[in-house]
Amino acid sequence: MADFDAIVVGGGLVGTAVAYGLARRGRKAVVLDEGDIAHRASRGNFGLVWVQSKGFGVPEYQRWTRRSSEDWGAFSAQLQKETGIASGHERPGGVTLCLTEEELDKRRRMMAQLHLEAGETNFEYEILDHAQTKKLIPAIGPQVVGASYTRYDGAANPLYTLRALHAALLQHGGRYVPNARVEHINAAPNQFSITINGTTYAAPRLVLGAGLGNKALGEKVGLNVPVRPVRGQIIVTERVAPVLPMPTLMIRQTVEGTIMIGESREDAGWIDTTTPEIVHTLAERAVKTFPFLRDVRIVRTWAALRVMAPDGLPIYEQSRDFPGAFVCTCHSGVTLAAAHALHYAQYVIDGALPPELARFSTRRFDVQAAA
Amino acid sequence: MFKLLPDTPSERVTVLVDDVTVQVPPGYTAAAAMLMNTDEATRTTATSNQPRAPYCMMGVCFECLMEINGVPNQQGCLVIVSEGMRINRQQGKREINV
Numbered sequence: 115m116a117d118f119d120a121i122v123v124g125g126g127l128v129g130t131a132v133a134y135g136l137a138r139r140g141r142k143a144v145v146l147d148e149g150d151i152a153h154r155a156s157r158g159n160f161g162l163v164w165v166q167s168k169g170f171g172v173p174e175y176q177r178w179t180r181r182s183s184e185d186w187g188a189f190s191a192q193l194q195k196e197t198g199i200a201s202g203h204e205r206p207g208g209v210t211l212c213l214t215e216e217e218l219d220k221r222r223r224m225m226a227q228l229h230l231e232a233g234e235t236n237f238e239y240e241i242l243d244h245a246q247t248k249k250l251i252p253a254i255g256p257q258v259v260g261a262s263y264t265r266y267d268g269a270a271n272p273l274y275t276l277r278a279l280h281a282a283l284l285q286h287g288g289r290y291v292p293n294a295r296v297e298h299i300n301a302a303p304n305q306f307s308i309t310i311n312g313t314t315y316a317a318p319r320l321v322l323g324a325g326l327g328n329k330a331l332g333e334k335v336g337l338n339v340p341v342r343p344v345r346g347q348i349i350v351t352e353r354v355a356p357v358l359p360m361p362t363l364m365i366r367q368t369v370e371g372t373i374m375i376g377e378s379r380e381d382a383g384w385i386d387t388t389t390p391e392i393v394h395t396l397a398e399r400a401v402k403t404f405p406f407l408r409d410v411r412i413v414r415t416w417a418a419l420r421v422m423a424p425d426g427l428p429i430y431e432q433s434r435d436f437p438g439a440f441v442c443t444c445h446s447g448v449t450l451a452a453a454h455a456l457h458y459a460q461y462v463i464d465g466a467l468p469p470e471l472a473r474f475s476t477r478r479f480d481v482q483a484a485a
Numbered sequence: 486m487f488k489l490l491p492d493t494p495s496e497r498v499t500v501l502v503d504d505v506t507v508q509v510p511p512g513y514t515a516a517a518a519m520l521m522n523t524d525e526a527t528r529t530t531a532t533s534n535q536p537r538a539p540y541c542m543m544g545v546c547f548e549c550l551m552e553i554n555g556v557p558n559q560q561g562c563l564v565i566v567s568e569g570m571r572i573n574r575q576q577g578k579r580e581i582n583v
Contacts, residue, residue, distance in 0.1 A: 253583040297518035352558040355578040371531050371578045406583050411558060413547075 117435050118142045118289075120319035120462060121306060122146065123296050123331055126156035127272065127447035128454060129323030130279040135459025137286035144315050145283065146294040146308065148327065153343070153386060155325050156447055158277050158418020160348060161294065161368070163203065163449045165266035166210060170224055170367050173231040174473035175427055179446070180235065182453035186333065189269065189452035198414055199278035201270045202369045206360040208267025209242070209250065211258050211403055218260045218382040225262050227251055239264045246251075255405040261362075272448050278453070291315075296324075299334045304336075304438035304465075319462055322441040323454075325421040328429075336435030338476045341443060343419035345382040347392045349375040349400070352411040358404075365400055367481045373410065375400045379420075388415045420445040430458070430467055430474040486524045500570040515572045516521040516561030527551060527561075528575040536563060550575040 122133040125147025131466075136143040165183045169176030181204070190203035190278040212218040218241070225239045236311065240263045247261040248254055280290060294310040299320070307316040322328045332339035353371030361367075378392045393415050401408050421443055423429050428444035440462050444450055461467050469476075489510070497508035500515075500521045509518045516539040519527050527535030528550050539549035542562045547559040554571050557579040561572070 174491050253581075356559075356582045357578045357583060368531075404583075407582050409556075410579075410581070 115314050115316060116144070118144045118315060118317040120144075120321060120414045121146065121308060121317045122321045122323055123282070123308075124148075124324035124327065125290060126154060126320065126323070126325060127159070127276055127279070127293070127451050128281060128325065128442055128444065130276065131319070131447075131451045132321050132323055132442055132459050132462065133288055134241060134279050134283045134286070135455040135457075137283050137288035138455075138464065139459065139463060141463060142287065143283070144289040144291060144317070146291050146296055146310060146315065148295045148324070149293040151295075151328055152324075153364050153384075153419050155418055155445075156272060156419055158346070158348070158386075158416055159272040159448055160346070160366070160374060161202075161269050161272045161364070161448055162208070162267045162366065163205070163270055164208065164363070164446070165449075166208065166228070166262060166264040167224065167363065168227060168361075168446070168449070169231070170429060171231070172473060173233065174470060176228060176232060177235055177470070178235065178428070178474075179449060179451060180237075180266060182450045183268070185452035185456050186268065187268070189455060190275075193275070193278040193282055196378050197278045197281040199274055199281060201275040201278055203268065203270040203275075205266075205268030207263060207265040208269075208363070209247065209261040209263045209362045210363040211247065211254065211261045212255050213259065213402055215259055215401070221236075221260075221262045235315035236375070237264070251359060251362075253406055255403060257402045267361065269366050270448055271369075275448065275451060279455070296331060297426040299331070301335045301436045301439065303436055305357065306436075306439065318438050319465075320436075320439040321462055322439070323443065326419060326445060327422075328441055332441055335439040336433045337431055337439065338442045338479055339429055339441050339443060340479055341421050341423055341429070342380070343384055343386075344445070345378070345386060345417050345419055346376060347378045347388050347396065348415065348418045349393060349396055349408070349412055350414045350416070351375075352413055357406065362403070366398075374408065375407075384419070386417050386419050388417045400445045421447075424479070428474050429476060430471045431476040432465075432467055440467075487520055496569055498566050498570075500566050500568075500572055502572050503574060509566055510538060511566070513566050514542075514562050514568065515551060515553050515559070515564045516565060518566050519549075519551060519572055519574075526574075529577050531578040535575055
């Protein structure tokens with residue numbers, strides 16, 4: 115029997131961020147990680163720390179995302195100080211580039227609405243025409259009619275971030291157990307135990323941070339977590355000299371010089387492979403946006419599965435049947451990593467989620483589907 | 486540093502390695518042609534300008550990046566030499582003109 119203050123199921127960006135937050139606050143945390151057979155959204159992530167366009171119609175989500183983006187700089191600096199690993203986080207602002215007047219009009223209306231919904235948190239943004247966009251990013255092509263810009267947007271390297279979180283977790287006395295697929299959970303209020311390979315891990319707190327695995331795990335502790343996979347495909351190019359000074363929603367250049375092209379969304383079940391049609395569509399739009407990409411070499415493509423709730427929002431909840439059991443899941447594990455480490459971990463310790471996270475409760479799923 | 490295999494055909498293809506004319510057997514890759522004619526680094530890395538040279542010679546490691554006929558960042562181990570091919574070292578990141 116190994117006693118802990120908290121068991122975290124899931125060793126990706128979400129689970130490890132919460133576990134790190136717990137360990138930093140002096141709590142004994144153990145991470146149970148399924149292994150490489152898991153779908154591992156954290157390994158396939160695009161890496162944006164993105165604010166604009168998050169939370170349309172849901173001000174609580176806009177605020178939570180914005181808060182995480184504000185926290186990211188300190189979060190990244192702290193991880194680097196503790197582990198020596200740089201997350202590659204940058205916050206130069208970001209743009210969503212529009213190729214038609216219709217796209218730009220839609221964008222303009224969306225940003226105006228987000229501004230309204232921000233209330234006193236004052237969401238600042240700009241709608242740029244072609245010339246103004248070209249001043250920010252000279253590489254755009256003539257087909258770019260304009261863009262929306264906010265200074266809140268940025269990006270990080272998801273792999274370095276994950277590695278830093280793992281290293282920091284261990285430094286703070288946390289434990290990481292690989293190849294630990296959780297099949298059974300012994301649950302009682304504020305009393306949980308899980309046995310893996312003959313070792314029983316016990317704790318008064320349980321955090322489900324296992325991405326798409328949360329659906330089945332949640333059922334074991336009275337949590338309804340209706341997440342489904344949404345596939346995203348990504349194109350990766352050769353490394354080139356700095357040419358994109360800030361990320362766009364679809365295309366960004368990494369610190370190392372690689373250009374990543376992404377932003378596809380498909381319901382493809384559990385199939386996490388790329389398709390020629392989507393790669394073609396991505397490449398076509400990328401070349402229209404940045405004509406220089408025409409002769410930049412693609413070195414690989416990949417696909418990964420987003421962890422998506424029916425309404426696209428995160429799911430944060432404490433079980434009513436088994437108090438002490440929490441679920442923490444979202445499709446923005448990079449953007450929200452700072453909030454999960456710095457805030458969500460504290461709520462787990464407190465044993466209560468604050469009112470500002472009530473909008474992300476599983477109660478929103480407690481309605482009957484229309485026939 | 487390297488020796489030719491005993492059964493190497495006697496024909497030769499003329500290529501330019503770093504602007505120097507050299508002759509290599511047909512079927513050789515650009516990376517092999519470079520290795521035959523230098524025992525120094527054949528590129529510097531994109532992130533930290535570290536010296537590197539071809540390593541896996543089978544398309545996996547990307548250590549053999551070179552500029553071939555004016556196109557940068559090519560995997561030299563996957564490109565077969567042809568008459569008059571120009572092969573140059575890759576220095577750091579590829580530059581982009583926009």
